[in-house]
Amino acid sequence: xxxxxxxxxxxxxxxxxxxxxxxxxxxxxxxxxxxxxxxxxxxxxxxxxxxxxxxxxxxxxxxxxxxxxxxxxxxxxxxxxxxxxxxxxxxxxxxxxxxxxxxxxxxxxxxxxxxxxxxxxxxxxxxxxxxxxxxxxxxxxxxxxxxxxxxxxxxxxxxxxxxxxxxxxxxxxxxxxxxxxxxxxxxxxxxxxxxxxxxxxxxxxxxxxxxxxxxxxxxxxxxxxxxxxxxxx
Amino acid sequence: xxxxxxxxxxxxxxxxxxxxxxxxxxxxxxxxxxxxxxxxxxxxxxxxxxxxxxxxxxxxxxxxxxxxxxxxxxxxxxxxxxxxxxxxxxxxxxxxxxxxxxxxxxxxxxxxxxxxxxxxxxxxxxxxxxxxxxxxxxxxxxxxxxxxxxxxxxxxxxxxxxxxxxxxxxxxxxxxxxxxxxxxxxxxxxxxxxxxxxxxxxxxxxxxxxxxxxxxxxxxxxxxxxxxxxxxx
DNA sequence: TGATTGTCGAGACTGTTAGTCTTGTCAATC
DNA sequence: GATTGACAAGACTAACAGTCTCGACAATCA
Numbered sequence: 001x002x003x004x005x006x007x008x009x010x011x012x013x014x015x016x017x018x019x020x021x022x023x024x025x026x027x028x029x030x031x032x033x034x035x036x037x038x039x040x041x042x043x044x045x046x047x048x049x050x051x052x053x054x055x056x057x058x059x060x061x062x063x064x065x066x067x068x069x070x071x072x073x074x075x076x077x078x079x080x081x082x083x084x085x086x087x088x089x090x091x092x093x094x095x096x097x098x099x100x101x102x103x104x105x106x107x108x109x110x111x112x113x114x115x116x117x118x119x120x121x122x123x124x125x126x127x128x129x130x131x132x133x134x135x136x137x138x139x140x141x142x143x144x145x146x147x148x149x150x151x152x153x154x155x156x157x158x159x160x161x162x163x164x165x166x167x168x169x170x171x172x173x174x175x176x177x178x179x180x181x182x183x184x185x186x187x188x189x190x191x192x193x194x195x196x197x198x199x200x201x202x203x204x205x206x207x208x209x210x211x212x213x214x215x216x217x218x219x220x221x222x223x224x225x226x227x228x229x230x231x232x233x
Numbered sequence: 234x235x236x237x238x239x240x241x242x243x244x245x246x247x248x249x250x251x252x253x254x255x256x257x258x259x260x261x262x263x264x265x266x267x268x269x270x271x272x273x274x275x276x277x278x279x280x281x282x283x284x285x286x287x288x289x290x291x292x293x294x295x296x297x298x299x300x301x302x303x304x305x306x307x308x309x310x311x312x313x314x315x316x317x318x319x320x321x322x323x324x325x326x327x328x329x330x331x332x333x334x335x336x337x338x339x340x341x342x343x344x345x346x347x348x349x350x351x352x353x354x355x356x357x358x359x360x361x362x363x364x365x366x367x368x369x370x371x372x373x374x375x376x377x378x379x380x381x382x383x384x385x386x387x388x389x390x391x392x393x394x395x396x397x398x399x400x401x402x403x404x405x406x407x408x409x410x411x412x413x414x415x416x417x418x419x420x421x422x423x424x425x426x427x428x429x430x431x432x433x434x435x436x437x438x439x440x441x442x443x444x445x446x447x448x449x450x451x452x453x454x455x456x457x458x459x460x461x462x463x464x465x466x
Numbered sequence: 467t468g469a470t471t472g473t474c475g476a477g478a479c480t481g482t483t484a485g486t487c488t489t490g491t492c493a494a495t496c
Numbered sequence: 497g498a499t500t501g502a503c504a505a506g507a508c509t510a511a512c513a514g515t516c517t518c519g520a521c522a523a524t525c526a
Contacts, residue, residue, distance in 0.1 A: 021471090021523090022470070023473065023523060024472055024523055025472090025523065026473070049512090052512080053513090056475090063476085067515080073514090127363045127364060129363075130360045130363030131363065133280060170422055171432065171435075174411075174412050174415055174422060175408050175432075177415060178408065178412040178414065180411075189404075195404060198404055203439060206440070207435050255499070256500035257493040257494055258494065259501095260502070260503070263503080284484085285483080285485080295503065295505060296504090297487085297502090297503080298502080298503065298504075300486080
């Protein structure tokens with residue numbers, strides 16, 4: 001729940017530190033009802049976009065009340081999604097071995113994305129984000145946490161020597177989340193535990209360094225350079 | 234140019250085989266002007282969606298003329314994009330070695346996606362597709378050709394023993410196009426020749442079979458099973 | 467107690483856009 | 497010359513995000 005302190009942007013009156021605050025107080029129940037309505041509609045969404053009117057009507061609330069506390073439709077939707085998705089943030093496995101850590105992380109991530117309520121909401125928000133640059137930005141922040149967690153997991157493995165010193169960790173992160181989003185949004189391939197294992201194993205094997213990197217073709221060391229910084233964008 | 238034979242859907246009169254066709258003929262110049270206008274607007278798009286009115290106005294054409302030949306805005310946009318993107322379909326390198334084939338294919342694909350005209354149009358169409366299920370379908374067909382080409386390239390390598398016999402080729406395809414779309418749409422990381430090489434090399438190394446698949450951690454053979462069929466969805 | 471402030475639900479309003487319908491014109495065929 | 501159908505122009509409808517207005521209500525202050 002990242003929303004309990006929303007203000008009307010640029011409205012210092014709502015900051016209780018400056019002035020005692022007169023006037024009627026914010027109705028927490030309405031606020032809660034809006035988030036619940038938004039999540040319910042997102043979860044039930046069949047592809048048609050969720051409208052503000054529908055959210056307000058479902059919540060039994062005036063439209064203005066929605067816009068008093070959120071700057072745009074996208075912000076409401078993301079708050080509703082966050083409210084839900086924070087419940088199933090993948091934990092950060094630390095088994096001491098990269099391959100098993102990675103397997104667990106990817107499997108948990110795939111699994112979380114597939115939970116029916118989350119999945120439908122996530123898809124709906126992603127669709128909105130395609131048209132709403134502000135929401136797209138919020139989505140980037142939303143995903144950055146998970147990207148960072150994966151990056152750290154990989155960095156730990158690299159420090160232990162399980163990945164080559166010049167491994168491009170960001171590329172691995174993008175391979176994982178690229179496959180996830182690609183299959184999630186297009187739905188043309190599975191995102192199950194088997195795929196998670198295959199992906200984890202081949203990523204580790206493919207970046208393991210000079211010990212077993214060749215296969216049938218010698219893999220000449222080609223000026224790869226490491227890049228750090230957990231999340232670039 | 235995949236559009237020269239569009240009909241008004243469900244309008245058998247336009248099929249010249251049934252009846253000689255009376256009345257004024259279709260204006261090819263207008264048709265061409267619409268596609269050109271659409272592409273021009275797509276290429277110049279800054280994020281704001283391209284409207285049908287703008288296309289018609291730019292083409293010097295009535296809106297009805299657009300809708301006479303295309304069923305929806307998405308269809309026009311995709312036709313315009315196809316018109317352009319067919320020019321830079323990556324060829325199918327066949328150097329005899331998987332690693333170099335893959336490097337060339339991925340580099341060419343990344344490069345084509347980045348060409349300024351194509352890139353802007355592609356992004357705009359992808360944004361539209363998020364809201365327009367019909368366009369999303371057309372996009373899948375549009376990308377299927379390229380997916381198939383990559384799949385075949387990989388299958389060739391597997392036959393030559395450069396990939397393990399149980400390699401999941403679809404997963405590799407999705408890693409390539411997943412990274413491509415993910416970085417292309419979010420723009421948080423590069424899609425250059427260096428990345429193409431790294432990606433190709435690690436994919437080959439990670440799926441090379443039992444010769445050098447371990448790295449520091451033994452990679453126990455875990456019941457992976459191959460799945461063929463070039464494109465599943 | 468009464469004035470002030472700010473929220474509430476309701477819903478009218480504005481502006482934008484996809485897609486349809488209408489009108490008067492023009493070109494091809496019968 | 498009649499019919500058919502494409503044409504440009506643009507009015508029209510329906511959805512939707514976001515704003516504005518209204519009368520009611522709740523909290524604070526003088």
